[in-house]
Amino acid sequence: MSKDILILALLDGVSYAGLLFLVALGLTFIFGVVRILNVAHGSLYACGGYAAATLGLWLGGGSLGVSLAALIGSSIVVGIVLGTLLMLLLRRFQDRDPILQLLVTFGAFMIFEDLQRMIWGTQPYFVADVVNQMGTSEVLGVIYMNYQLLFVPGAALGVYALLQWFLNRTLMGRQIVAVTHDREVATAMGINAKRIAYLTFVVGAMLGALGGALASPTTSLVPGIGADMIVLSFAVVATAGLGQISGALITALLIGLSRSFCVYLYPELEVVMPYVIMVLVLLVRPQGLFTVAQARRI
């Protein structure tokens, strides 16, 4: 293995981990508060990507500012619209069996999957203005795109820091944490759990859409990307432990890096790698890497 390939694999892995982290973060964040594993999160990723590409084409992508605005704006819009829709749907199933709630999001995922195909067709979309506008730089003899080198990992870390600040330093964030720990007690303390759940859902949905939007300039958008992503981000979330935000960051890095090393060294195993890691981790730590033990409820 030459030095160049090592560096390429490292950089690819970090950039991919950034995307994976954003999507998995949305998933785990929603689960923490609403206690629903949202299968339709894959659709949010796909819709975020498509919306960003469409908006980018429409605005023409004249300058870097416009391209970035297209990426961020579209993920906010998609997050609010689809997040609200999903939340309204799930409210109708609030007191049902958790498995049935999971299946409702699965149903929603199937509906979105066809809607996407109707709106954007099956032709691949590819809008890469922003990548060219950011230019390239040289890392230890390897030419690499700034977008993937700096922007995507930077955005992921930025979102992580922002979320940590929000959860630990603001009133709203503290309320979210309280609801995560114990919904009943939090409600008794006067927290409007319904509003908190809605807010969480929209923020989580935006994160999923942002992941898709940031992926759109470097991957071609085709039907089915949502399905692939949801399974992968599930793997990250389960490996890290449900509801673990910092854990998701480390796990995404672990899975992202091992996947990109696989791409260069054993391409046959690329798709399997995340699952192998997940199975190995869960064998040793059944509740995920970063979960603290929970009291057993009788």
Added chain:
Amino acid sequence: MRLSMIVATVAGVALLITGLSMPWLKIPLILSFCYGMAALGIGVLLRAGQISFGHAMYACISGYVVAYLSSHFRGLDGALLIILGTLASIAVGMLVGAFVVRYREIFFGMLNLAISMVLFTVLGKFYAYTGGTDGLRVQRPTLFGFELGRTEFESALLVLAVILSLAVIWGVQRYFRSSAGEALAAIKTNETRLEYLGVSAKLLLWQGYVLSAGLCGLAGSLFGLSQGLVTPEMGYWLRSGEFVFIAILGGSGHAVGAFVGALLYEFLKMYAAALVSGAWQMILGVTLIVIIYFLPKGLVGLLSERRKALRGDA
């Protein structure tokens, strides 16, 4: 529940006659019975409150075993192939089950999914043994010693599918009513209490898991024989999702449910796909949500509630 078994037998025979008199219905009917068996496997786990997004893996394993044996050991009889295919799934189910029964709910579902994805990838990549994404052909074997042409073979498979389905319904229903089966349902209600009674929830779930793997394997063996081709797609997670969908549609209250769901699903697919092309998944999604909203116990729940109301002990 004897009445339900009689009704199921009559319905099975009626479907058999329909299939034999209308040849174009033969394959859809065989497929419905296959889907029914697989969905029943999911139904067993649903009773324990667990869900698997990876059980298509077992159908796939059995299908591949049948395909491999049918072309490498030409003399093997169809009936023997079905048995060997199902045994392969049971064996894998025992092994995987020992590992996954330590987990509940989403972890359980995800682990099954992960393992099935590993299999899916391995089947697609190791071209030399598995034929890659093209899959393997199933050579038409003899059936109970008879060399059969294509039409006769399909008719015989339909008969076999009906008989096997009825046997499976009867057996699984017996299991549901046995102490092991009733205790399995208690995993969903309250696992801790179950453990206090001195019953091992892990062992119970393992038994249920092996049963469900065997049912999916049986479905896969029949599926492979009737299609004549197995591909890795058989084990893709969306296929597992289909099984779950059918199990929910039919309901897990009675073993017949899975088959009612499968028939409805297969014919919904036939007509909906022709009527509105490109919106098939959307129709499925809407149906799933509507069913969960109005009939959380599936179609079978609807029937049993009516019976209870008639008897006056609702």
